[in-house]
Amino acid sequence: MIELQQVNKTFNKGKANQVNAIVDLNLHIADQQYVVIVGANGSGKSTLLNLIAGSVLSNSGHIVIDGVSVTKLPDYQRSRWIARVFQNPLSGTAPDLSILDNFRLAALRTHTKRLRIGTSEGFKKQVQEKISLLGMGLENKLEQQPMGTLSGGQRQALTLLMSVMDDCKILLLDEPTAALDPRSAELVMHTADELIKSFNLTAILITHQLKDAYRYGNRLIQMEEGKIIRDYNKENKLILTQSDLFDWFS
Numbered sequence: 001m002i003e004l005q006q007v008n009k010t011f012n013k014g015k016a017n018q019v020n021a022i023v024d025l026n027l028h029i030a031d032q033q034y035v036v037i038v039g040a041n042g043s044g045k046s047t048l049l050n051l052i053a054g055s056v057l058s059n060s061g062h063i064v065i066d067g068v069s070v071t072k073l074p075d076y077q078r079s080r081w082i083a084r085v086f087q088n089p090l091s092g093t094a095p096d097l098s099i100l101d102n103f104r105l106a107a108l109r110t111h112t113k114r115l116r117i118g119t120s121e122g123f124k125k126q127v128q129e130k131i132s133l134l135g136m137g138l139e140n141k142l143e144q145q146p147m148g149t150l151s152g153g154q155r156q157a158l159t160l161l162m163s164v165m166d167d168c169k170i171l172l173l174d175e176p177t178a179a180l181d182p183r184s185a186e187l188v189m190h191t192a193d194e195l196i197k198s199f200n201l202t203a204i205l206i207t208h209q210l211k212d213a214y215r216y217g218n219r220l221i222q223m224e225e226g227k228i229i230r231d232y233n234k235e236n237k238l239i240l241t242q243s244d245l246f247d248w249f250s
């Protein structure tokens with residue numbers, strides 16, 4: 001569960017370039033909800049995700065995750081709940097290391113409990129099993145293939161997998177397909193959807209791709225000038241047509 005109560009975030013407060021990025025925002029996200037957020041550039045989407053992740057702290061209001069008040073906690077103290085995937089498929093991976101070594105690093109970094117870290121065959125087998133879920137045939141290239149030689153889509157799918165293999169409950173996706181070609185983007189969106197379901201995650205996706213906003217998730221939010229101006233739950237989203245969604249931006 002994620003709860004934001006009367007949250008405000010102002011950048012450059014009191015200066016000529018002051019920006020009220022988030023304004024009196026209230027939001028309740030139930031466990032296992034998959035929320036998609038759309039909105040024009042500068043409407044506050046990334047700031048909202050940063051406030052939830054703790055990489056930006058609010059000026060006022062309360063943020064509660066899983067019943068714990070996290071309002072003043074920095075991001076590294078929220079990482080037990082939260083995993084994040086960003087636009088750039090290269091961020092968070094070591095290009096010269098093999099796929100397996102990247103998984104070892106990720107497991108060490110997050111002290112994952114799902115995996116027994118090490119050089120053992122057991123670790124390799126667990127990673128192999130998980131990677132085979134992606135259906136990309138990468139499970140047979142674990143040790144030969146350096147991460148940097150994979151396509152952007154493959155890397156982003158592996159990054160997704162690495163981030164959800166930890167015991168996190170919340171996955172934050174900030175335009176994860178923005179740097180990908182349409183085919184890779186489709187693959188990553190599908191992978192994210194499968195992982196969210198199979199790991200029972202609560203997820204938030206920011207996207208400018210309206211067809212993805214329409215297709216994925218069970219709640220749809222539109223932001224404007226730091227506020228939520230539309231909020232469609234699962235039932236209302238089902239009634240919405242794709243052209244309704246396009247009309248919001250015309």
Ligand SMILES: Nc1ncnc2c1ncn2[C@@H]1O[C@H](COP(=O)(O)OP(=O)(O)OP(=O)(O)O)[C@@H](O)[C@H]1O
Pocket residue numbers: 011012019020021039040041042043044045046047048
């Ligand atoms: N660190 C910062 N310092 C100053 N202003 C900022 C900072 N981060 C965001 N802003 C401003 O806050 C407003 C909201 O930005 P934000 O990145 O949250 O919007 P967004 O909806 O994610 O936009 P986009 O779709 O372009 O990514 C913008 O006016 C932006 O310039």
